[in-house]
Amino acid sequence: DIVFPSQAKLTDNASYDYIIVGGGTCGCVIARRLVDSNYTVLVLESGDDPSANSMLPGLFYLLPGTSIDYDYRSTFDDYAAGAQGNFTRLTAGNALGGSSVLNHHLSIRPIPQDYDDIASLTGDDGWSYDNMLPYFKKTETVKDEEIASTYSEYHGDSGPVGITRELHDDDVAYYLKALAEVGNPTVEDLNGPVSVGYMQPLLNIASGIRQTPAYVYLNDIKDNPNLHVSKNTKVSKINFENSTAVSVEAIYKDTTYTFRANKEIIVSAGVFNTPQILQLSGVGSTDVLDSLNVDQVADLPVGDNLRIPPTVIVVQKTKKHILPSIPNLVHAFVPFSIPFPLLLGTTPINKSSEIPDYQTYNLMLPHDTPYLTLACTFVYGYSLDVCLRWQTQIASRDAVYSVVVNLDAVSTGTVRANSTDINDAPLITTGFYSESEDLERAVDILLDLLAVEDSATLKDLGAAVVGVDFSECADKEAGSREFWKCYVLHRTIAGFLYSGTCPMQTCVDSELKLLGLNKIRVADASVFPKVLHGALNAAVLSLGEKAADLILQDAAN
Numbered sequence: 226d227i228v229f230p231s232q233a234k235l236t237d238n239a240s241y242d243y244i245i246v247g248g249g250t251c252g253c254v255i256a257r258r259l260v261d262s263n264y265t266v267l268v269l270e271s272g273d274d275p276s277a278n279s280m281l282p283g284l285f286y287l288l289p290g291t292s293i294d295y296d297y298r299s300t301f302d303d304y305a306a307g308a309q310g311n312f313t314r315l316t317a318g319n320a321l322g323g324s325s326v327l328n329h330h331l332s333i334r335p336i337p338q339d340y341d342d343i344a345s346l347t348g349d350d351g352w353s354y355d356n357m358l359p360y361f362k363k364t365e366t367v368k369d370e371e372i373a374s375t376y377s378e379y380h381g382d383s384g385p386v387g388i389t390r391e392l393h394d395d396d397v398a399y400y401l402k403a404l405a406e407v408g409n410p411t412v413e414d415l416n417g418p419v420s421v422g423y424m425q426p427l428l429n430i431a432s433g434i435r436q437t438p439a440y441v442y443l444n445d446i447k448d449n450p451n452l453h454v455s456k457n458t459k460v461s462k463i464n465f466e467n468s469t470a471v472s473v474e475a476i477y478k479d480t481t482y483t484f485r486a487n488k489e490i491i492v493s494a495g496v497f498n499t500p501q502i503l504q505l506s507g508v509g510s511t512d513v514l515d516s517l518n519v520d521q522v523a524d525l526p527v528g529d530n531l532r533i534p535p536t537v538i539v540v541q542k543t544k545k546h547i548l549p550s551i552p553n554l555v556h557a558f559v560p561f562s563i564p565f566p567l568l569l570g571t572t573p574i575n576k577s578s579e580i581p582d583y584q585t586y587n588l589m590l591p592h593d594t595p596y597l598t599l600a601c602t603f604v605y606g607y608s609l610d611v612c613l614r615w616q617t618q619i620a621s622r623d624a625v626y627s628v629v630v631n632l633d634a635v636s637t638g639t640v641r642a643n644s645t646d647i648n649d650a651p652l653i654t655t656g657f658y659s660e661s662e663d664l665e666r667a668v669d670i671l672l673d674l675l676a677v678e679d680s681a682t683l684k685d686l687g688a689a690v691v692g693v694d695f696s697e698c699a700d701k702e703a704g705s706r707e708f709w710k711c712y713v714l715h716r717t718i719a720g721f722l723y724s725g726t727c728p729m730q731t732c733v734d735s736e737l738k739l740l741g742l743n744k745i746r747v748a749d750a751s752v753f754p755k756v757l758h759g760a761l762n763a764a765v766l767s768l769g770e771k772a773a774d775l776i777l778q779d780a781a782n
């Protein structure tokens with residue numbers, strides 16, 4: 226309670242101007258802006274305060290599977306998730322601050338084209354990149370002097386989220402050189418004037434502390450009497466009178482309360498739980514609601530169009546060493562920074578294009594440390610067998626652990642409430658590779674990425690991709706397209722960039738209002754219609770700022 230708002234005293238049937246369902250990444254941003262404008266706001270959050278270790282960036286790999294993670298599993302999927310136990314693991318934040326409490330700190334925006342596409346899809350120019358840029362700037366204070374001074378046009382200097390870089394020029398220079406030799410330029414700022422290239426990423430870390438909105442947006446208003454935050458509180462239903470949302474039912478310590486909203490209800494429960502709550506409230510397609518035996522309030526395709534860009538990891542061994550590396554373990558005891566250098570790439574296959582096809586997060590792992598196994602098992606959820614194969618094959622070598630995200634993926638999955646019990650995890654089907662072009666594209670992407678092995682720099686080092694000798698693909702010719710297809714199907718994971726389950730155009734309008742209903746909006750990653758060409762944290766923060774403006778404009782009229 227010293228850092229975060231304390232638990233609100235709850236009164237059944239109490240009224241607030243606004244009720245926010247889910248105090249996650251987007252929910253915290255909206256709460257802050259509405260309280261700043263003197264409205265009374267109730268935030269209902271199913272999780273507790275972020276755990277102390279989640280505030281320390283260097284410990285991010287310890288968070289999945291703990292109490293702050295829903296730790297969802299997809300429906301049975303032996304086709305694409307063989308390496309995780311025939312399901313896909315879906316990490317998602319269950320705490321005040323939501324997924325920003327356990328995410329990987331990377332601040333990488335979608336590309337301008339993504340917003341211009343939303344503007345033309347919705348016919349609302351408010352979503353164009355030029356009109357969204359001020360919201361991105363409003364979220365952040367860039368503390369990296371070089372970026373702040375060179376690219377001030379693109380960056381904020383007084384927003385809540387502190388942004389820094391952790392530079393390890395000497396450690397990453399050889400790999401950047403190799404990438405450049407095969408047509409991938411080194412750039413300084415992918416959130417600035419260019420959208421393709423490799424850089425040492427901007428991070429949501431300042432003064433050694435994770436910049437979750439639970440902290441940076443709410444700390445300043447935690448004692449404001451207009452802010453009421455109820456944690457460990459699960460919203461089970463939204464009540465409608467005719468087509469108008471009027472109240473919310475929520476369970477706190479085994480008691481169900483009803484809270485009334487004078488102005489609006491904002492649903493920000495994330496890509497998996499927003500559709501679950503809406504379906505249980507009667508907002509969904511007829512077949513879904515019939516199967517749950519829930520009366521329909523609005524026929525909307527809630528929970529369709531789940532967009533998860535399929536993600537594959539490849540590992541290369543690079544520089545050889547004789548002496549073991551000890552200093553890198555120091556990070557485990559001084560956890561204020563990421564324990565290894567990082568490179569971020571957004572990359573087109575056609576090197577003259579300015580639209581990336583894939584994104585890579587490259588963990589530049591020093592030799593003889595346990596970080597590969599830690600990341601591989603805890604964070605990416607691969608089976609120990611997969612991780613140990615990689616770990617043993619990089620012995621006494623530096624390694625590049627590349628998390629490769631297919632930004633062109635078009636396959637969609639679904640989210641369905643499993644029963645009318647809100648505590649029952651939703652049924653999540655990834656739909657990976659249901660469109661065959663995604664599998665072909667995944668192979669194109671890996672071949673483009675691994676072209677780096679043909680660079681003079683990596684050839685000199687005797688670099689090689691490792692962990693490709695597993696039995697499931699042993700009958701495929703090494704290096705062939707058939708082999709890489711097999712690899713993709715046995716190493717695909719979800720990455721963490723989920724979106725799309727209540728998208729603009731078919732589910733909400735461009736003001737984020739649920740179509741055909743009154744006094745209710747959705748504001749979280751569910752509203753993005755397609756896979757964005759970036760990661761999602763910055764996109765959701767700016768979405769929260771825009772949503773707050775839309776809500777306040779309506780309140781003023």
Ligand SMILES: Cc1cc2nc3c(=O)[nH]c(=O)nc-3n(C[C@H](O)[C@H](O)[C@H](O)COP(=O)(O)OP(=O)(O)OC[C@H]3O[C@@H](n4cnc5c(N)ncnc54)[C@H](O)[C@@H]3O)c2cc1C
Binds near residue numbers: 498762
């Ligand atoms: C492991 C991981 C790593 C990631 N790494 C990055 C990264 O490095 N960079 C990046 O840009 N993006 C990253 N992301 C993605 C990004 O963090 C998320 O897309 C973003 O935080 C989602 O914001 P949101 O507001 O949509 O949902 P969330 O932040 O997940 O918020 C939803 C909130 O609703 C609450 N809730 C759910 N159900 C209920 C209920 N019934 N009642 C009350 N409350 C409820 C949840 O507890 C949660 O707090 C990562 C995500 C994950 C999971």
